Amino acid sequence: MLLDIQNLTTRFATPExxxxxxxxxSLQVEAGQCLGVVGESGSGKTQVFMSMMGLLAKNGRAEGTxxxxxxxxxxxEAAELNRLRGVEFSMIFQDPMTSLNPYLRxxxxxxxxxxxxxxxxxxxxxxxxxxxxxxxxxxxxxKRFRMYPHEFSGGMRQRAMIAMALICEPKLLIADExxxxxxxxxxxxxxxxxxxxxxxxxxxxxxxxxxxxxxxxLSDRVTVMYxxxxxxEASVTDVFHNPQxxxxxxxxxxxxxxxxxxxxxxxxxxxxxxxxxxxxxxxSFAPRCFHAFDxxxxxxxxxxxxxxxxxxxxxxxxxx
Amino acid sequence: xxxxxxxxxxxxxxPILSVRGxxxxxxxxxxxxxxxxxxxxxxxxxxxxLYPGETLGVVGESGCGKSTLARGILQLLQPTSGSVVWLGDHIEGLxxxxxxxxxxxxxxxxxxxxxxxxPRMTIGDIIAEPLTVHRPELSSEERKQQVRExxxxxxxxxLMINRYPHEFSGGQCQRIGxARAMILRPKLIVCDEPVSAxxxxxxxxxxxxxxxxxxxxxxxxxxISHDLSIVRHISHRIMVLYLGNMMExxxxxxxxxxxxxxxxxxxxxxxxxxxxxxxxxxxRLVLEGDxxxxxxxxxxxxxxxxxxxxxxxxxxxxxxxxxxSATHQVACHFWQKS
Numbered sequence: 226m227l228l229d230i231q232n233l234t235t236r237f238a239t240p241e242x243x244x245x246x247x248x249x250x251s252l253q254v255e256a257g258q259c260l261g262v263v264g265e266s267g268s269g270k271t272q273v274f275m276s277m278m279g280l281l282a283k284n285g286r287a288e289g290t291x292x293x294x295x296x297x298x299x300x301x302e303a304a305e306l307n308r309l310r311g312v313e314f315s316m317i318f319q320d321p322m323t324s325l326n327p328y329l330r331x332x333x334x335x336x337x338x339x340x341x342x343x344x345x346x347x348x349x350x351x352x353x354x355x356x357x358x359x360x361x362x363x364x365x366x367x368k369r370f371r372m373y374p375h376e377f378s379g380g381m382r383q384r385a386m387i388a389m390a391l392i393c394e395p396k397l398l399i400a401d402e403x404x405x406x407x408x409x410x411x412x413x414x415x416x417x418x419x420x421x422x423x424x425x426x427x428x429x430x431x432x433x434x435x436x437x438x439x440x441x442x443l444s445d446r447v448t449v450m451y452x453x454x455x456x457x458e459a460s461v462t463d464v465f466h467n468p469q470x471x472x473x474x475x476x477x478x479x480x481x482x483x484x485x486x487x488x489x490x491x492x493x494x495x496x497x498x499x500x501x502x503x504x505x506x507x508x509s510f511a512p513r514c515f516h517a518f519d520x521x522x523x524x525x526x527x528x529x530x531x532x533x534x535x536x537x538x539x540x541x542x543x544x545x
Numbered sequence: 546x547x548x549x550x551x552x553x554x555x556x557x558x559x560p561i562l563s564v565r566g567x568x569x570x571x572x573x574x575x576x577x578x579x580x581x582x583x584x585x586x587x588x589x590x591x592x593x594x595l596y597p598g599e600t601l602g603v604v605g606e607s608g609c610g611k612s613t614l615a616r617g618i619l620q621l622l623q624p625t626s627g628s629v630v631w632l633g634d635h636i637e638g639l640x641x642x643x644x645x646x647x648x649x650x651x652x653x654x655x656x657x658x659x660x661x662x663x664p665r666m667t668i669g670d671i672i673a674e675p676l677t678v679h680r681p682e683l684s685s686e687e688r689k690q691q692v693r694e695x696x697x698x699x700x701x702x703x704l705m706i707n708r709y710p711h712e713f714s715g716g717q718c719q720r721i722g723x724a725r726a727m728i729l730r731p732k733l734i735v736c737d738e739p740v741s742a743x744x745x746x747x748x749x750x751x752x753x754x755x756x757x758x759x760x761x762x763x764x765x766x767x768x769i770s771h772d773l774s775i776v777r778h779i780s781h782r783i784m785v786l787y788l789g790n791m792m793e794x795x796x797x798x799x800x801x802x803x804x805x806x807x808x809x810x811x812x813x814x815x816x817x818x819x820x821x822x823x824x825x826x827x828x829r830l831v832l833e834g835d836x837x838x839x840x841x842x843x844x845x846x847x848x849x850x851x852x853x854x855x856x857x858x859x860x861x862x863x864x865x866x867x868x869x870s871a872t873h874q875v876a877c878h879f880w881q882k883s
Contacts (some may be wrong), residue, residue, distance in 0.1 A: 265744040292758055351827035378835040408606035409771065413815035417831060438817030442824030461821045477819060479875045482779035483801065484818045490756065491778070493749035497714050513746075 226255040226292070227396060227429050228277075228314075233289035233299075235276045235453075244501045246272040248453040251528065256396065259423060259430040261440030261461065263476075264450035267498055275398050278316055279306045294396065301393075301409050305391060312342050315390035315407070319402040319515075321382035325374040326387075332370045335389050342393055357388040361418055380411035389419065396424055401433045416443060420498070441465060449473045452499045452509030455528055459535035469544050470537045471514045508540070516541055560594035561732055561765055562618070567627035567637075568593045568611075569617040587613040589789040592866075595733070600759065601865070602780030603796070604773055604812070608836055610789035611769045615735045617684050618653055620644050649679050652726035654755075656738035660717030662710040669706035672696065672705040672724045679729055680706070692726060699724045699754060702845060716747035720754065725836070727758060735767045740775065752779060766785040773816050777801055785809050786841055791866060793871040805875040808848050846878070854879045 235247035247269040254260045265272040276287035291299040293314065298306070310316075318324050319334040326334055335357070336350035345353075351370070358366035361384040374382055375444045383403065400419060404412035420443050432440055440447055440461070447464040449457040449472065454458060457470035468474040478492040488512065496513040505511060520540050528538045568591075570584040588610045595601050603611050616622040617620055618629055629637040636647055653673075655661040662671055672692045678685060683691075693703040699720045719739060730795045732750055736755065740748040756779060759766060770776050776783060783800045785792040785808065794805040807830075812823050816832040832851045837843055845852045849859040858878050866874045 253842055263744060268765070292552050380835050403558050408836070409773070409815045410606065410811055411835065412817075413829055413831050416817070436817065437745075437819040438824070441819050441821045442817055442827070446820075464817060476745060478818060479746055481774045483774050483777060483813065483816050484820055486824055488778070491749035493753055494746040497716060497747070497749070498744065511578075513825070 226253050227256045227258075227294055228431075229250075229290075229292040230277065232428065232455045232524075233273060233276060233284060233287060233291065235272050235287045237282065238284045238293075241504075242502050245504055246285075246453055246501060247276065247281065248440070248504075250289075250450075250453070250454060250455050252448050252458065254298075254397065254429050257427050257429055257480065258446065259420075259432060259444045261444030261447040262347060262431060262450060263435065263437060263447060265435055265498055267501060269453035270450045271401055272453075274316065274401065274431065274433065275495075277312060278314075278399070286414075302463070307343070311338050311390070311395070312393045313394060313395055314397040314399065315395045316399040316401065317383075317386050317390045317403055319347070319405045321379070321386040322374065324386050325382060327374055330371055330373055331385055335392055338392055340390070354388070354392060355413075357392050358385070360422070361385075361388045362390075362414070363388070379407055380414065381413075383407060383415055384418065387422070389426075391422060391426065395428065395430045397431065398423070399433070402434070402435070404439065405434070405436070406408045412439075419443070429468075437465075437480065446521045448543040452504060453501060454509065454538060455536075456510065456539065457537040458528075459533075459537075463533065463535055469531060469535070470539050471516050471541070471544065472510045473511075474544060475516075508538075516544075556597050560596050561632055562595040562836075563630040564594075564618060565592045565628045565629075565630075567614070567617055567629065568625040569622055570625040571637070575840070582838060584625075586789050587839070588617055588624075588844065591783060591784075591786075591789075591791055592703060593791075595765050597732070597765055597766065599782065600768055600780045602783040603767060603769045604771065604776050604783060606771060606788035606812075606836065608788070608825060608839060609786040611771075611786055612737055613789075614786070615653065615767065615769055616738050619653060619735060621653075623636060637742075644871045645679075649675075649729045650731070650732045651735070651738060652725045652731040652733070654719070654722050654726050654739045655815035656744050659710060661722055664710055664719060664804045666684055667707050667709060668713070668721050669699075671710070672728055673722060675725060675729045685760070692724075695728050695842050696699075696723045696760070699727070700750075701722050714747075715743050719751050721745060723751070723754060723758070727762075730762065731764070733765045733767070735769070737769045738771070740773065741769075741770065748775070755779070773812060785812065788837065788842050789805075791849050791874075791876060792848065793873075794866075795869075799873050805869055805873070805880040806848075806877050807852050807854050809881075846876075854882060 231251050233247055233250045237244040250273055262440050275281050277291045335354035339345055340352035355366045355370050363369050363384050372538045404415050432443055444461045447461050448455055451472050457473050475494040479494055494513050499509040506526055507522040508526050511517040526538045526540045528536050569588040570581050570586050572582045573585045574580055574582050586792045598635050605611050617624045624637050631647055669692050673688050676688050739752050762769050769780050775846045777797055780797050782796055785795045787808050794810045811830045811832045832850050837850055845863050846859040849855040864878050866876045868874055
């Protein structure tokens, strides 16, 4: 197992009280595999991986175990983490400008990692960086290499960020909403790029998104999160064709989709996502769930195996 | 384009809104030592009719002029040329005072629900504001009564009337925006990306709300969105914009099942489908490159730099809207090639 997260809990101390962002989350990624992580804002999907990367805000605290390639990495010193981040695993974000330094040329930002971590010369690092820019489909890579981030379009910046994340050939790429800020035609380009690079470099990918369409084509397995917990985990086919958690099903049914022809009213999920400062006593989806019964309001459902190599956290026996 | 091409022939109904050749240009100063002003053509030659009870979807990517078009129609921006006719009256270029009597009939809902609500006003006052402007004769009790009624209709608890916007979630703020737009019982609501800031599970609530209100009150809608699945769900007819230009306009079913413009086809094929098998086996028409700068758009057809069908003529001649059928027009030299 490349990445094995067990019982991760992440909390933030705020003046208004504790925010329970990640609650007892366990998930695994195998080498070369693509895991899709779906959830709405506040579902904890990003904070799971920010905890892993050691990138939590100052008021955040993570507990549990995160095992990467046989090594326990949660709570490592920054100096130790710096030897892994960008080298063994990388993370890219929704807005490329938050990751790119506006004052430095792309050349400086890309070669720095290589010189630092791989100990190669500036010249070799430059050649390798330009190759990587070509690989992610940046035209006139030699010229672009000398430019500043603001001289790139949105799609080009996202490509440059992917190139930077991959320059040390990490074993795992974590992509957090990599296409949400992009137009749909550019999104298609970037998704194809990530999928292709994953295969080419035999790299595992975690794709964090709120868009079920985005993960359908790319993922092998899918983890669905709600209220800081994993509510369902299964193969991509099972999640889309036979969802076993009412939230997963509700999400799928609430989306208008291009591949069906229906003008009926959408099946909206009533109510709103939970307040992470005051999570309900039982299942956090229970207040919005059509199937909820008494037990759901009293007892938090544990993640349990339901056969067919899948798990869910729901008191319901089965969904039909 | 002939008028017959824009109107839906044989429908016999009169449009409530007719837009012809609408242009909205912004003067932009460029250059350091030698300065010059160039027009940014945000909306270029847009024409369409809107009928009572109809929803016209407007799709396109960021920078295609969707929001500018909405503002040009509502006279929130001064059009450079072209005409906007509301129930027989020319309203293009009318000053604010002249527009006042039309504003009752034409309202708008914005993308960012919280940013479009004044944080210092109670939601009751926010929703009542159009009434205080347009129905000053109402007593404050009558106003409150109408506010409570509309709150009920959009799914807000009337007892929350004295709360402030920050106490509400994004979805509820959008309901407040809908209530404010609806309180004068307008004939047209322009919805400018009304759900793109909302979570997936909340989007459907707001879409159902808007559609339900349309059915109850016979509203016409101009629904602007970059999300092709949502636009297809809510619209009757759809206009595709690219760099301020109309690429294609057709009835919903025709546009999605028989798109004629290469840009429309690329847009539709780029939408990821929530179905692993369909998605993995889909032949995707991936467009090369990025949107050109709107300050120096390509000559001829503005789409030609990314078009798989482009030939010499596309650089020389701008294609005009051509009638494919009574309910379908397209601006492409090679529309018959598909």
